[in-house]
Amino acid sequence: MILIADNIQITNKKIERAMENYDPVPIRKMVKECESAGAEAIDINSGPLYRDPEKKMAFLVETIQEISDLPVLIDTANPRAIESGLNANKKEAIINGFSLEPAKLEAILPLAKKYETDIIGYLLYPNGHVPPDEPERLNVAVELYQEVMKAGIEEKRLIIDPVLAPVTWNNGSFQAAEVLNVIRNLPDLLGFPVKTIVGLSNLITGGGYREKKLLLERSYLPMLVSSDITMILLNIFHAETVRTARACDSLTRQKVFAWEDLG
């Protein structure tokens, strides 16, 4: 299971300012901190980038790749920014992402073929709404898969995000359970070992005590691992969550257990 830092994001004021001013220093610093904390890939959540999308995403990708060899996830709904990021990319990049939303099918999905990259597909309705349960998510997954085939993209390029809802939603815990079922059942449904990703921070978006939220995050993560998730996008500075992830790794590694790995 691969841990992806969601820390480079526009909602962080320091990152927002650095992007505005094309100041590489705070971005480099945070990327280094993410690596030290255990990140195995870096999500670049730039927001929609209404102004200078190409220039800004290229700046972000270049700044990060100057000091890090980790794969980057180009996380924006702006196809111009995505393409610019893919052009700037000199290492490994993943598009994050597309959905059945017509504009995304048209402008984002083809980029995965053009640039031969992996691409994350969200299990959302064409109108962007979250499906209510597992069967509906699986229906969307089949449609998403068909779109990937239609676009001439290899199936191994698809990474599915079943879309975790905040646990504070009315039916948040039901949604969390359904997401686990989706992850468990997708390979059988689609007939190949489809890769999956979940944005763990989504679970605890919104109000609530920090300690309780962290406890929920740490409690849900092993359930994801046990459902055989491929990648988890999370706040990599949550040290106890990362330690839990490593313990889960050791529990599911299916080989001789090494205490040393849990340091």
Place this chain on the structure above:
Amino acid sequence: MILIADNIQITNKKIERAMENYDPVPIRKMVKECESAGAEAIDINSGPLYRDPEKKMAFLVETIQEISDLPVLIDTANPRAIESGLNANKKEAIINGFSLEPAKLEAILPLAKKYETDIIGYLLYPNGHVPPDEPERLNVAVELYQEVMKAGIEEKRLIIDPVLAPVTWNNGSFQAAEVLNVIRNLPDLLGFPVKTIVGLSNLITGGGYREKKLLLERSYLPMLVSSDITMILLNIFHAETVRTARACDSLTRQKVFAWEDLG
């Protein structure tokens, strides 16, 4: 999911001494502490009780039930002690437990019918060895179920323990993963919502740093919950593990989430 304290056990010197001297005070104290810590049932692990098994188990059950209304699990391989405990029982008791071992089939299983109690069945070979994987455990489960039927016991009385191995075993993490699969697949295999239990402390039996062992325990517990386990037997004084269990409950409760419950 029900949390059962495994703290009343003969390997605890205080408890051993209290049993030897028929001194109810340390036992009462610990049972009260277990209740405060969140125990919903109390396992009475008396060991084999070579001397005075009837008198000792009756003393234990009576002492606990004088001050607690929690169900008790009568946890010994000695059928005389079990029967004495069931006779002394004035509240709810569960037999813990039997296996395909001929002596247990003969002398322990029938007690579940005679006293109309639930009984835990261990997925172990007749010689007491641990099956190597999920398919073998499921074979044993079918045989165990057939024995329960033969003994004229209602199927709802059966609680299956798939037998968790220490993670320090050569293939410990493989075993831990197989146990999850067993728990998940038993209801389909046997055709009814079979109850399950796991002794979580088994996972971290043996050497290793305490903090790492607790982390492993806390990381494995959500996997058990996500496999829909009915009961977890654990050291109820591991406060963070109990908090994790409560967080898991809130994540799987399939109703509106209440932050208050996570106190």
